[in-house]
Amino acid sequence: MKVLRLTDADDVGIALTPLAAGDALGLGDICALEPIAAGHKVALRRIEAGKAIVKYGAIIGQALQNMEAGAHVHSHNLGFVASSQEAIIGSDLKAGPPVVTPRSFEGYHRPDGQVGTRNYIGVLTSVNCSATVAKRIAAFFHEDRMAEFAQVDGVAAFTHTTGCGTASTGVGVENLQRTLAGYA
Helix, strand or coil, X not given: CCEECCCCCCCEEEECCCECCCCECCCCCCECCCCECCCCEEECXXXXXXXXXXXXXXXXXXXXXXXXXXXXXXXXXXXXCCCCCCCCCCCCCXXXXXXXXXXXXXXXXXXXXXXXXXXXXXXXXXXXXXXXXXXXXXXXXXXXXXXXXXXXXXXXXXXXXXXXXXXXXXXXXXXXXXXXXXXX
16 A cells, blocks of 8 residues: 555545556555655545545645546645634544453562562663763652652663664664664
8 A cells, every 4th residue: 555545535645655657556446647755645536626625534625626536636736725614523422331451460470489570661762862861861760750650660771872874774773673672
């Protein structure tokens, strides 16, 4: 799927990757009619001029011209129209059944048969440039400040020496992301 559509009522979807003319959108048999940048809107059906355009289940504007499915929808063919209708948010919400979570114990067993827990908040850094900030955040939560958080044992900074110049793809960054995810 190359386009995100949140609801079936949506007239437009969001290109998840750059689209070339002729690229299939992955939603039925619609193809891009022109190049569309990632993050931009694309028509998911024919839209008549003057019609309200829906994105993410909400009206975002009005079609300034007729558009075919697969057309780039942007400021050149989408206009803002002030509405006198008052928005009613959450009127269709209904309370669901109460969420019942099974009892569990997220601790560890000690060799002597006892159990223990550690509840630390980790401040993780994605680059070395933020290591000092992470350490200062952790140091801020000294014993006096932690008193009101009885369920938390402490705050720890997890830093590393990889810099901002690290390649954004490849084995190095994958290793770092896997390591950070292990802490989280």
